[in-house]
Amino acid sequence: MNDEKTQEKTSKMDLNRRAMPHQPPMIRRNNFDEVALGYTEELARAEASRCLQCKKPRCVTGCPVEIDIPGFIACVKKGDFAAGIKKIKEKNCLPSVSGRVCPQESQCESKCILLNKGGEIAIGRIERFLADWEAKQGKVDLPKKAKPTGKKVAIVGSGPAGLTVAGDLILLGHEVTIFEALHKAGGVLIYGIPEFRLPKAIVARELDYLKSLGVKVYTDFVVGKTRSIDELLEEFDAIFVGTGAGLPWFMSIPGENLNGVYSANEYLTRMNLMKGYLAPRSATPVKKHVKVAVVGGGNVAMDSARTALRMGASESHIVYRRSHAELPARAEEAENAEEEGVIFDLLTLPLRYIGDENGWIKEIECIKMELGEPDASGRRTPVEKPGSNFRMPIDAVVVAIGNSPNPLVPATTPGLDTTKRGTLVADPETGKTTRGRVWAGGDIVTGAATVILAMGAGRKAARAMQEYLTTGKQ
């Protein structure tokens, strides 16, 4: 009986996951315009119509901020986009960003009931469609703010975590000031993720929105240098620390300080924040490289390798020590990179960099790897294949093997405890740190993670801070 019912349902099921239009690979590898073009209204509604509107939606359990996914999808199906975007914004204040950069394939979409039938709903694409639809409507209605409370909140760092806290607390009537070390606000969204994946106009729009609500943004202000947390505590009632994980790792192998060896942070900052992609018209100089190797396999590595192509490199390599299956990047980005012609040198580990007489890199010595026993994280550990050393001629290397938190704030704030990994000790539910009146969230607490986790942490901290600001309890 039951079986029959399911069968009937399955036969009516539309498993055709609608593709999102993209710029063709051979064209986009030569420009910095956005790669994915987004769903049209028709595509969005067609995709939304496939949703089964499950009673117990599993996708929601896969979303770190528990967006009412079937709820907003039902709105899209009906064509009521305004209601749809409102539903998302109850939980997620930056959908135009998360719709583009969330690893949906390992979050909401990986839980979709249609996954094992091979047709999981493209939740991220629908989310993105709604956010872009809203932006196209022009002026957004400003939500009503609560009466001024007279309380002052400082937010250190303007990445997704800080922006979320700002957005939440300003609506509750507090005075909110963001302090940002760089000359532009937005965190990794501005200095790291390239234009072709997240247009900067989108981040600027989100910031304008916060400013129009009354959030004050001070750029060029390095907390720990310009003022310490202790000094800010004299002026502010509560502080949120969202300084991210901005300290680049190197591998400590010979030749790493040769010219032409960059950290991914340097490479991407030069290209994005400092507008190097406009070279030679950019004030900040960039080098023209012919053969670039990017070490690492995450989003940062993909962004670097794809940027290198766009800067005119004839070859751009990903050098990664595990296999394709272990690439930590969003699946879509690895796929995009491959389509654009990035060469994947998998199971390969750099051993040293070899320079020319002027101190510029000219070769990498690598060794081939094979996968051994699974490690604690369940991933199979790569082990060196003896005697498989080889050299790769190259004129630039981008090291994208990870970042840890910048120690500046913890080092200048007595009583703000850190873990062995340099992350801040904070309550996972409230973001409360070991210092009174100081909360934290995002990459500074978790280590390098994702935009949506940073936003989720910001939201939880904002709730706890509101509790303190209204009741005095921390």
Place this chain on the structure above:
Amino acid sequence: MKKVIERSMIVPNMHLLEIEAPEIATKVRPGQFVIVIPVEEGERIPLSIADYDTEKGTISIVFMEVGASTSALACLKAGDEVATCVGPLGNETTIPSSENVLLVGGCYGIGSLYPVAKELKKKGNRVSTLLEARSSYLIYWQNRFIPLSERIYTITRDGSLGTKGHISRLPDVINSMPEKPDRIIVNGCTYLMAHTSEITKELGIPVVVNLNPIMIDGTGMCGVCRVTVSGQTKFACVDGPEFDGHNIDWKEFLARRKAYMTEEALFFRKSDARFAHKEGKCAWHE
């Protein structure tokens, strides 16, 4: 945006720039620097703080016009603005107490040593100052160092003032001092710092330099400022800029310093008239 209080040329090619930045002026310590963006969408360049006035809320920078960004700064006049001025960055210079210290300054380093000299004197050290330049007319702020120093020495390449020659004459200057200095602090161009470090190795005098590698953020985020000190990689912007000159891999440092020479020259030539001085007039402002 930060307001320019004053900009003047103190000796040929060397300018003094006073900027209104109360939050920096009240916090800065000798040896620290700021990062300045001359105009919107410009380059971030590190510049040492040569003076500050806590009450007026201003900081002063001495800079040499060498490329596009410093040329843009050289065009500024009172009332103009710089797009960004952030700081104070880096660690302060270590100030000993009751030591005999020799300051060696050249180029912009004469300026950046001034707050160091003041602080050294305040902490009861005996200060001697050596100023180095191509010619006597390029030496500035001598008067500021006179009340702070027991002795002032000069080396000029053309011999127009003091000892004739290069910084390689430093041992002669040291030998002429009544007592050997306990430490030498050098500020200025890379050449001056590298050579002073090399020369003093044999003399057994500790030497402290304020490194000036290429930088972007100045907060430890990009790693472009890395330098090898005693075989270990350091980020000059957060671990320095002060380092023991004898432990620096100078060959690597000089190569890294020169990384963008071609591109910088190219941009300088290609950039529109806005940065360029025309017949002594600044095309950007007039």
